[in-house]
Amino acid sequence: MTLFADIHAAVLTALDAMEAEGALPAGLDRANVAVEPPRDAAHGDMATNAAMVLAKPAGLKPRDIAGGLAAKLSADPRIIAADVAGPGFLNLRLSADAWRGVVAAILAAPDTYGRSNMGQGRRVNVEYVSANPTGPLHVGHTRGAVFGDALASLLAFTGHEVTREYYINDGGAQVDVLARSVYLRYLEAHGQTVAFEDGTYPGDYLIEVGEALAAEVGEAYIGQSEETWLAEIRDFATDRMMDLIRQDLAALGVAMDVFYSEKSLYGTGRIEAALADLRGKGLIYEGVLEPPKGKTLEDWEPRSQTLFKSTDFGDDVDRPVMKSDGAWTYFAPDIAYHFDKISRGFDELIDIFGADHGGYVKRMKAAVAALSDGRVPLDIKLTQLVKLKRGDEELKMSKRAGTFVTLRDVVDMVGADVTRFVMLTRKNDAPLDFDVEKVREQSKDNPVFYVQYAHARIQSVLRRAAEAGVVPGGVQDLGVIGDPAELTLVAKLAEWPRLVESAALTHEPHRVAFYLYDLSSDFHALWNKGNADPALRFWQEDDPATSRGKMALIQTVAIVISNGLGILGVTPADKM
Numbered sequence: 001m002t003l004f005a006d007i008h009a010a011v012l013t014a015l016d017a018m019e020a021e022g023a024l025p026a027g028l029d030r031a032n033v034a035v036e037p038p039r040d041a042a043h044g045d046m047a048t049n050a051a052m053v054l055a056k057p058a059g060l061k062p063r064d065i066a067g068g069l070a071a072k073l074s075a076d077p078r079i080i081a082a083d084v085a086g087p088g089f090l091n092l093r094l095s096a097d098a099w100r101g102v103v104a105a106i107l108a109a110p111d112t113y114g115r116s117n118m119g120q121g122r123r124v125n126v127e128y129v130s131a132n133p134t135g136p137l138h139v140g141h142t143r144g145a146v147f148g149d150a151l152a153s154l155l156a157f158t159g160h161e162v163t164r165e166y167y168i169n170d171g172g173a174q175v176d177v178l179a180r181s182v183y184l185r186y187l188e189a190h191g192q193t194v195a196f197e198d199g200t201y202p203g204d205y206l207i208e209v210g211e212a213l214a215a216e217v218g219e220a221y222i223g224q225s226e227e228t229w230l231a232e233i234r235d236f237a238t239d240r241m242m243d244l245i246r247q248d249l250a251a252l253g254v255a256m257d258v259f260y261s262e263k264s265l266y267g268t269g270r271i272e273a274a275l276a277d278l279r280g281k282g283l284i285y286e287g288v289l290e291p292p293k294g295k296t297l298e299d300w301e302p303r304s305q306t307l308f309k310s311t312d313f314g315d316d317v318d319r320p321v322m323k324s325d326g327a328w329t330y331f332a333p334d335i336a337y338h339f340d341k342i343s344r345g346f347d348e349l350i351d352i353f354g355a356d357h358g359g360y361v362k363r364m365k366a367a368v369a370a371l372s373d374g375r376v377p378l379d380i381k382l383t384q385l386v387k388l389k390r391g392d393e394e395l396k397m398s399k400r401a402g403t404f405v406t407l408r409d410v411v412d413m414v415g416a417d418v419t420r421f422v423m424l425t426r427k428n429d430a431p432l433d434f435d436v437e438k439v440r441e442q443s444k445d446n447p448v449f450y451v452q453y454a455h456a457r458i459q460s461v462l463r464r465a466a467e468a469g470v471v472p473g474g475v476q477d478l479g480v481i482g483d484p485a486e487l488t489l490v491a492k493l494a495e496w497p498r499l500v501e502s503a504a505l506t507h508e509p510h511r512v513a514f515y516l517y518d519l520s521s522d523f524h525a526l527w528n529k530g531n532a533d534p535a536l537r538f539w540q541e542d543d544p545a546t547s548r549g550k551m552a553l554i555q556t557v558a559i560v561i562s563n564g565l566g567i568l569g570v571t572p573a574d575k576m
Contacts, residue, residue: 038091066084100490123161127167148352163258274336303324389434427508454519
């Protein structure tokens with residue numbers, strides 16, 4: 001049972017009756033008829049746009065439809081008032097019993113309240129992090145990891161079959177640079193003095209890798225040409241770095257289902273097969289691109305390349321997949337990788353990219369549309385930069401990495417739970433200031449504390465009551481819930497199922513974090529009212545019956561907070 005869905009069903013039933021009576025034409029499209037909270041809470045508990053949506057196709061005035069609909073809905077015992085407002089909106093006020101039914105529904109199904117089957121039967125691939133295996137994950141990767149993981153959990157919560165995937169960029173020149181950098185650390189492990197030239201990776205994190213290589217192969221590579229050791233050290237170093245990345249992700253509470261190697265696309269015919277599919281559709285051709293904007297003709301050398309007709313699918317220009325010398329572009333293996341995803345039978349693809357990959361969005365969407373004949377949507381979410389601060393000081397350096405703050409640095413400073421929640425306190429495409437001092441404050445301005453404190457406060461009340469032998473009540477005890485502040489809290493609980501579905505539909509897990517903050521705010525407001533009015537306190541030593549009903553209310557708040565934090569990958573606090 002979800003109250004918004006039930007009232008929406010009541011609106012549709014009332015419209016059925018109006019059609020049967022001839023007050024409305026039969027067969028009107030009701031797909032856009034909605035029931036939602038009004039913009040101004042003073043207008044009512046819920047509002048429906050039914051009259052506004054149906055007026056034009058019905059050939060009637062919106063207020064006339066709204067008046068008839070109001071008369072029908074007023075007969076529903078859950079609805080104590082149905083008022084026509086403005087050009088034809090219908091504002092509804094619900095009975096206290098209707099709101100109490102929300103509490104009863106949560107108590108009846110604590111683990112499933114808010115879950116949805118909207119994604120049932122749909123397989124979704126969420127690819128996130130996908131950092132080059134050349135060093136530890138940095139704070140920017142942390143945001144993508146948290147966002148992708150929370151989105152995957154949100155989709156699973158709404159019934160989707162989700163695969164979490166990491167694309168290992170181990171096929172490009174950067175892994176050769178990694179191998180050369182590890183070779184220097186290998187020589188260093190054998191007592192040699194080395195110099196890290198520009199273009200190599202000087203971070204301390206490679207010291208252990210060089211020592212491990214020395215322990216495994218001894219002096220076998222000393223004095224040998226690069227051709228002798230490059231491929232073997234590249235594989236060794238990539239494996240070691242991926243072990244480090246897996247450990248970093250585990251520290252953040254992220255576990256991938258699939259690690260997919262870019263290198264597996266080369267020399268296996270997979271790139272060729274993907275491009276053959278596009279060629280068979282007439283989308284691959286040999287041509288010369290126009291000079292890039294801002295380039296003079298003197299700076300531009302026209303060359304014939306193998307091009308993909310991405311402009312047929314909304315891109316700005318066609319994109320090269322093979323250079324004039326026969327080498328693949330970076331785009332070619334990405335096409336093959338997404339062709340593989342489509343071939344694995346996913347119904348939807350989601351890629352989480354850093355903001356610096358914004359220029360890649362149109363070409364990837366074009367490629368997936370072409371490869372899947374428009375059947376498989378690709379949503380690309382960009383995560384903006386994170387500025388890590390300690391008060392007024394911006395943190396930019398890591399002792400271990402040398403040039404950037406790592407994911408592990410952040411987790412070590414504030415913990416995985418705080419890291420994850422803070423990363424979701426802004427929409428993914430908005431810059432984020434992460435103040436490691438601020439998140440330690442115990443105030444309303446710290447959203448992590450504010451939500452965790454709400455859950456901990458509830459648990460403290462429940463423990464105190466349990467010590468006195470009183471436990472939260474059931475449906476029969478809910479009659480004591482009726483104060484406006486209590487019903488405001490219940491109304492927020494009623495929004496949870498529709499919030500979950502809308503967040504999943506728009507791929508915006510930050511909405512869950514925002515909702516939990518608002519729910520916690522309503523709870524704390526009720527707690528503070530109880531400080532002034534003893535009748536509103538949840539635990540009343542001299543009145544166990546009232547206590548049971550009021551504790552049932554706050555128990556449902558704890559259930560929703562816990563389930564919401566579960567989606568975000570955050571452990572609810574029982575004590576603070």
